[in-house]
Amino acid sequence: MAALIEARDLTKKYGAHVALDRANLKVEAGRIVGLIGPNGAGKTSALRAILGLTHYEGQLTVLGREPFRERTQLMNECCFIADVAVLPSWLRVDQAIDFVAGVHPRFRRDRATAFLAKTQITGKRRMRELSKGMKTQVHLALTMAIDAKLLVLDEPTLGLDILARRAFYDALVNDYMDETRTILITTHQVEEVENLLTDVIFIDKGRIVLDSSLEDVATRFTAVAVTAARLDAARAEKPFYERHILGKVVLYFENVDPGKLEGFGEIHTPSVSDLFVAKLSGGAA
Amino acid sequence: MNNSNWLIRREFWENRAIWMIPAALGGLLLLAALFTQVSIPRLTSQQQSEEAAAAFLVVVGAMFYLVMALYAAWYLLDCLYTDRKDRSILFWKSLPVSDATTVLCKLLVGMIIIPLVYFAAANVTALIAAFILSIRARASIGSSLWNGDVWWQIQVLWVYVIVTTAVWYLPVAGWLMLLSAWAKRAVILWAILPPLLLNIFERLFFGTHVVSQIIGRRLTALPQVSFHFSKYMWTNEGGVVDNASGAPVPSVWHLINPSGFFTSAETWIGAAIGIVFIVAAIQLRMRRSEI
Numbered sequence: 001m002a003a004l005i006e007a008r009d010l011t012k013k014y015g016a017h018v019a020l021d022r023a024n025l026k027v028e029a030g031r032i033v034g035l036i037g038p039n040g041a042g043k044t045s046a047l048r049a050i051l052g053l054t055h056y057e058g059q060l061t062v063l064g065r066e067p068f069r070e071r072t073q074l075m076n077e078c079c080f081i082a083d084v085a086v087l088p089s090w091l092r093v094d095q096a097i098d099f100v101a102g103v104h105p106r107f108r109r110d111r112a113t114a115f116l117a118k119t120q121i122t123g124k125r126r127m128r129e130l131s132k133g134m135k136t137q138v139h140l141a142l143t144m145a146i147d148a149k150l151l152v153l154d155e156p157t158l159g160l161d162i163l164a165r166r167a168f169y170d171a172l173v174n175d176y177m178d179e180t181r182t183i184l185i186t187t188h189q190v191e192e193v194e195n196l197l198t199d200v201i202f203i204d205k206g207r208i209v210l211d212s213s214l215e216d217v218a219t220r221f222t223a224v225a226v227t228a229a230r231l232d233a234a235r236a237e238k239p240f241y242e243r244h245i246l247g248k249v250v251l252y253f254e255n256v257d258p259g260k261l262e263g264f265g266e267i268h269t270p271s272v273s274d275l276f277v278a279k280l281s282g283g284a285a
Numbered sequence: 286m287n288n289s290n291w292l293i294r295r296e297f298w299e300n301r302a303i304w305m306i307p308a309a310l311g312g313l314l315l316l317a318a319l320f321t322q323v324s325i326p327r328l329t330s331q332q333q334s335e336e337a338a339a340a341f342l343v344v345v346g347a348m349f350y351l352v353m354a355l356y357a358a359w360y361l362l363d364c365l366y367t368d369r370k371d372r373s374i375l376f377w378k379s380l381p382v383s384d385a386t387t388v389l390c391k392l393l394v395g396m397i398i399i400p401l402v403y404f405a406a407a408n409v410t411a412l413i414a415a416f417i418l419s420i421r422a423r424a425s426i427g428s429s430l431w432n433g434d435v436w437w438q439i440q441v442l443w444v445y446v447i448v449t450t451a452v453w454y455l456p457v458a459g460w461l462m463l464l465s466a467w468a469k470r471a472v473i474l475w476a477i478l479p480p481l482l483l484n485i486f487e488r489l490f491f492g493t494h495v496v497s498q499i500i501g502r503r504l505t506a507l508p509q510v511s512f513h514f515s516k517y518m519w520t521n522e523g524g525v526v527d528n529a530s531g532a533p534v535p536s537v538w539h540l541i542n543p544s545g546f547f548t549s550a551e552t553w554i555g556a557a558i559g560i561v562f563i564v565a566a567i568q569l570r571m572r573r574s575e576i
Contacts, residue, residue, distance in 0.1 A: 053378060053574045068571075075381035082375035088368065090299050102291035103380050139376075 002064070004029045004150060004182050005050060009058035012045045012206075019045035021206035022058065027199070029149070030179045031213075034193050035186040036276055037203035043186040046203065047154050050184070051080055063149060076105060079143050080152035083159075087127045087135055094123035100142050112145035115175070133164030140168065144176045151176070153185045157192065169196060194272040204280050214272075222253045223270040223278075224261050234264040241278035252278045288382050292390040293398065300360060303399055307406035310352055314345065318414040318421075332533060338432035339525075342411055342439040349407040350446065353400055361395040361458050365465035365570060366472050374574050384570040388462065392563060396451040396458055404443045411439075438537035445541050449511040453546075456503065456555045459562025466569040503555060511546040513539070 005027040012020040020042045027033050037043045048054040050062050052071030060067060065074050087096065093116070101109045119137050127135055136156070143151065157165040173196055177183065187193055200217065202210040212220065225248050226234045237260060239251035251264075252275070258267055270278065297303055365388065368374040377387070415430045461476055468475045484497045508514060517525050517534055525534045534540055546552055 048574070051378075053375075055572055071378070071571075072381050072383040075379060080375075080379045082372070082379070086372045086375045088299070088371060088373035088376070091373075092298070095295075095298050099291055099295060100380065103288050103382050105381070 003027060005060075005062050005184070007046075007049075007058065007060045010046070010049060010060055011057040012042075012049060012054065013057075018206050020049070020056070023203070023206065023208045025201055025208050025211050027182060027184060029182050031198045032177065032183045032196055033185070033199040033201060034190070034197040034272070035184060035201045035203060036190055036272075037186075037188070038280065039188060041203045042206040043188075043203055044154060045206075047080075047152060047184075047186055051078070051152060077148055078150040078152065079146050079148045080154065081136075081139050081143055081156050082154050083156065087139055089126065089128035091127050092123065093121055093125050093127075093138055096127075096138065096142060097123075100146075104146055106147040107142075108145045108147065110145075112141045115141040115144060115171075132159055133161065133167070136160060136164060136168055140171055144171070149180065149182060151181065151183045153183065155187055156185070157187075157189075165192065169193070172196075190273040190276050197272065200272055200275075202276060202279055209279050210275075217272075217275065218269045220255055221270050221275060222256060222258050222261055222267060223250055223274065224253070224265050224267050225250050226265040230264045234261070237261065241281060243274075243278070288386055289390050289393075292382065292387060293394060296364075296391065296394045296398075302356065303360075303394075304402055304406075306352060306356055307349060307403050310349065311406050311410035314348070314410050315413055315417065318417045335432055335435055336533070338430055338435040339439070341415065341430055342435065343442075345411045345414065346407050346439060346443065349403045349410075353403040354450075357395050357399045358457070358461060360399060361391070361461040362465050362472050362476055364391040364395065365462060365566065366468060369573065378574060385567050388466075388563065388567045388570055392458060392462065395462075396454070397447065400447045400450065404447065407443070408440075441537050442541070445511070445543070449507065449543075449546055452552060452556055453503075453507045453510070455559030456562065457559075459559035459566065462566040463562045463569070466566040466573065506551075510549055510551065511542055513542045513545075 003026045005025070007023055007025045009022040009024065010020050011018070011022055023042070023046060025046075035043055035046060045054070049056040049060060050067055052062075052067030052069075052074055055068055062074060063077050067074055097109060097112055100112075101107050116138070119134070119141075121130065121134055121138060127138070130138065157168055160168065169192070172183070185193055185197075197214060199213045200210065201208060201212075224234060224239075227248065231249055234251050237251075237253060237256050239253050241252040243250045243252075248265075252270060253261060261267055368377060378384075412431075418430055464472055464476045480496065480500055484494065484500075487496050488494055516528055517540060518528055525540060526532060527534065
């Protein structure tokens with residue numbers, strides 16, 4: 001099956017600043033992909049390009065379309081939540097539902113109203129009267145009622161408290177996700193999403209550092225907590241990152257047979273956030 | 286088509302001033318009709334009464350037109366800027382509506398729909414005000430203020446003025462929308478500054494003022510181009526008479542000059558420039574999502 005998103009040599013420059021530098025990435029259908037990078041790494045530029053919001057260089061297809069040229073058609077099958085603040089303050093909840101129902105052929109009004117019925121939000125409220133968490137719920141209700149193949153979320157929980165964040169991701173996983181859908185999430189808060197992702201893409205300084213499913217991550221990367229006595233022997237296997245915690249040293253290896261590492265200490269698969277730090281902190285020790 | 290319908294409705298949700306300002310203006314004029322002193326001279330002849338009715342409707346219409354022009358200019362300057370400023374453009378762009386449709390709908394609202402709202406408000410106001418004044422004056426004046434034939438002529442005049450205004454001011458509207466799609470801040474300043482600087486530059490270095498002449502003519506020459514004003518003139522009593530004979534103009538049809546307006550090269554050169562600005566505004570709308 002063809003990839004849902006495929007980018008080859010995707011480049012975006014703002015004057016002299018290169019936000020995306022020949023990035024290659026691929027997103028398959030039915031996955032929940034985290035696009036993860038530090039601030040200013042090019043996440044937003046990549047998303048803007050994928051959503052047809054900006055011009056770019058290189059090749060990019062999303063759902064078989066060229067996003068910038070065919071944004072209108074693309075938005076029939078793809079939706080996005082940029083961040084929580086983007087619903088205009090003057091808009092009323094019922095107007096928002098009417099408008100999306102009016103212009104979007106795949107919008108199911110009953111689903112949106114059913115979702116909102118579970119909340120405290122009534123139709124006559126304006127966005128400016130709602131809290132950030134409530135606005136997110138409205139946006140999510142609108143988005144989840146659209147029968148889209150691809151959902152893109154750009155820092156969707158920015159500025160939300162912990163309860164609202166949890167509610168957001170629970171709704172996403174329980175009410176929205178199924179095998180016909182694909183979700184692409186960007187965030188710089190890895191811990192928050194790592195339990196729901198199936199794939200991760202790490203981006204740093206405009207380049208893709210890692211593009212892998214979590215199953216592959218488990219076979220490809222190994223972390224070993226090494227005691228001081230065995231450190232030199234372990235280092236000979238060329239870890240790409242070392243972390244010193246509580247008197248122990250954790251060494252991170254890529255594509256090294258775990259059998260070889262067993263003798264050095266306790267072996268585990270690194271978590272996404274640990275791997276992110278390891279990968280982005282640069283060269284080997 | 287369906288999308289345009291929703292986009293236009295959306296403009297009314299966002300910009301409640303579209304109907305609130307004309308409603309307020311109408312209310313003010315009605316208060317004036319109710320409480321100010323009425324001193325309409327006793328009209329005897331048919332001609333005098335028609336002139337009074339026409340003058341009344343023209344004055345009411347002109348007030349609405351002036352306020353409308355100011356508001357429409359502000360609307361066009363603001364319409365592609367606010368949603369970039371509050372980032373709600375990212376919500377609108379997540380829906381399958383093209384940028385061209387969005388920009389053209391806003392242009393339609395600014396150039397046709399807002400004028401139509403003011404037209405309707407002017408009519409309602411004139412109707413009620415004429416009724417109030419008739420009762421207050423308790424004389425034959427009242428009936429003369431409401432002359433059905435004159436009223437129909439004013440309708441023709443409004444439609445003609447809306448159409449010619451939309452065509453003639455297309456370059457101005459295009460310029461305002463272009464700035465609205467482009468500026469990162471201070472849209473009003475950006476709309477005024479470049480022509481002003483160009484004008485000063487031209488004066489300093491060439492000693493000419495072609496730029497100010499072109500802009501000045503575009504802003505003020507519409508009546509001259511779209512009416513037979515070289516043949517007729519306004520009298521102090523508010524009537525319009527033939528320059529040469531002093532005879533009154535038989536009807537609005539003699540006053541308007543559609544063939545002159547629509548065959549003038551000036552009209553279409555301006556419109557072409559307007560279209561270039563609007564195409565540029567659409568391109569900017571596609572590329573600039575945020576400030």
